Amino acid sequence: MQKQFIPAIIGISITIPLFQITPTRAVQSGQVSNIAQGVVVFIKTQSGHGSGAIVKQVGDTYTVLTSAHVVDDAKSLALEIVTPDRESYDIDTDDIKIAPNNLDLATVTFRSDKKYPVVKLGDSNNVAKGQTVFTAGFLGKTLHFHPGKVVAISRKPQDSGYGLVVGNADILPGMSGGGLFNEAGMLVGINGKTIGSIDNYPSINGRTNKAKPVSGLAIPINTFTQVASQLRVELDNKATIPISSAPTADDFFVTAQNKSQKGNYRGAIADYDRTLALNPNFGEVYFRRGLARNVLRDWRGANADYSSAIVFKPDHAEAYTNRGLIRNILKDWKNAKSDFDLSIIFNPRASFAYVGRGIARCELKDYRGGIGDYDRAIALNPNYAETYTSRGLAYYSIGNKQSALNDYLTAAEIYRKQGKNREYLEAVRRVRDL
Known part of the structure; x- marks a missing residue:
């Protein structure tokens, strides 16, 4: 996986932002976003990129907290930190410290005579289920910031330290090492793993297609404070980690x-x-x-x-979509369509719901209604080849061979670009059959 994070600007004016910032929809998140913009740096390695938050300053030395897997290959590869004012700092291997006990945490230090803000550390013991938090990280060179909800937090040691689950947080590939902020703009966790991009939607033929992330895993910030001294970071306060006796x-x-x-x-x-x-x-x-x-x-x-x-x-749009897709597989077309109807009501931009409803409608012989759904799905996600294949079959069913041919050709080209050889050959076979 790659990496993630954000920067903060309290009392500091950065006139030339390094990265484009994805706007957020929550009004209250504006101040947190500003904080994030000043404290997060872009970490560049030869094998990828990530992010880290500035958590300490001593004189001209700054300490950045990130995920270990962002920098664990930097002992043999070059590493560079880019600050929000576009300054670049080459990092020596001695400036990288990996956390003990297999924790997916690391620190990187760089030296500068410039003034950069330092994030305030929160107390992850105060993080509660249902609480609003904000994830921040880099998608390419775009700084992504998104609200989410705490789904669960474990008080027991977890694999690599990942004891905090955040739902609907858009912790996307390339955002590892990013920050998890509370509503006060304090750092309460480090993001690093995504759940959902490996949890798949079923398609009509029983194959699976990668879905968007449904949650992310983060390391509570108190896990870092417990090992900070071993990473050569001296903190004023060390929050304890209460461990429950019974799971x-x-x-x-x-x-x-x-x-x-x-x-x-x-x-x-x-x-x-x-x-x-x-x-x-x-x-x-x-x-x-x-x-x-x-x-x-x-x-x-x-x-x-x-x-x-x-x-x-009752308004769980993704649950309706997934159940509808399964009902398609089970050939329960009418109930599948009803599920997709509800999914689209609750989330009109759910492209998979339109695809699934298009399949159900075509199986119910409503080919034109199915084509209309495929049109909507393509408008929302033009790079999903299976939609063109399904629409092509619908066009063929109503005798429109030219439109079917065009869709199969489009699907074949998308599969070719994506390196999906089996699907590409299947699309080519359909073209030849026409």
Whole structure:
């Protein structure tokens, strides 16, 4: 994975921003975004890029906190830090410190006679489920900032330190090492893993297609404060980490997320089961367990889980979409269409819902309605080749061979560019059959 983060500007004027900033929709997030813009630096390596937050200044020496996997290859490869004022600083290997105990944390120091803001560290013990937090990180050279909600926080040691789950946070590939901020603009965690890009939507033929991330994993900032001295960072205050004696539902949920991120879906399902045994009203668990069952092609189990998720959250657009896609696989076309109808009501920009509804409509012989849905899906996501293939089949079904041919050719070209040789050859075969 690559990396992420953001910068903060308290009392500092940066007249030439280094990166374009993705605007946020929440009014309250504006001040937090400004804080993030001043404290996060861009970390550039030969193998990728990431981000880090300035957490300490002593004289002309600044310390940046990031993820270990952002810089762990920098012992043999060049590393460079770029600050918000476009200044670049080459980093020596001696300036990189990797956290002990397999924690995915590291610090990098650089020296400058310029004045840069330092982020205030929060207390992750005060982070609570349902709390609004903000993720920040770089997508390429674009600084991305997005609100999310804390889904769970574990008080027990977790794999690589990832004890905090944030939902709907858009922690996207390339954002590892980024900051998790509370509403006061204080750093309460370090982001580094995504759950969801490996949890797949089922397609009509039972194959799976990568979906957008549904949550991210972060390391609570108090985990860093406990090892800061070993990273040669002396802090004024060290918050303790209370560890519960008996495992909680959140502990098992976080463990399940870590297992899912590594592809251990059966192990994740077992931990989701343990979560629900302790807290059967933890509604989000049903959706996550459904995603894991998707990957294992347990369509009926996933269908049941999405139904339970909807009971807890009747406007859960993604649950309706996923259940509809599974019902397509099970050839329950009418109920699938109803699911897609509801998904689109709750999220009119859900491109997969239009694709799924188009499939259901075509199976119900409403080819023109299906074509209309495919049109909407393509407008929202023009690079998803399977939509063109499905629309081409719909056009062929109503006798419009030229439009079908055009769609198959478009699909073939997209597959070719994406390096999907099997799908490319299938699209070419369809063209030849016409």
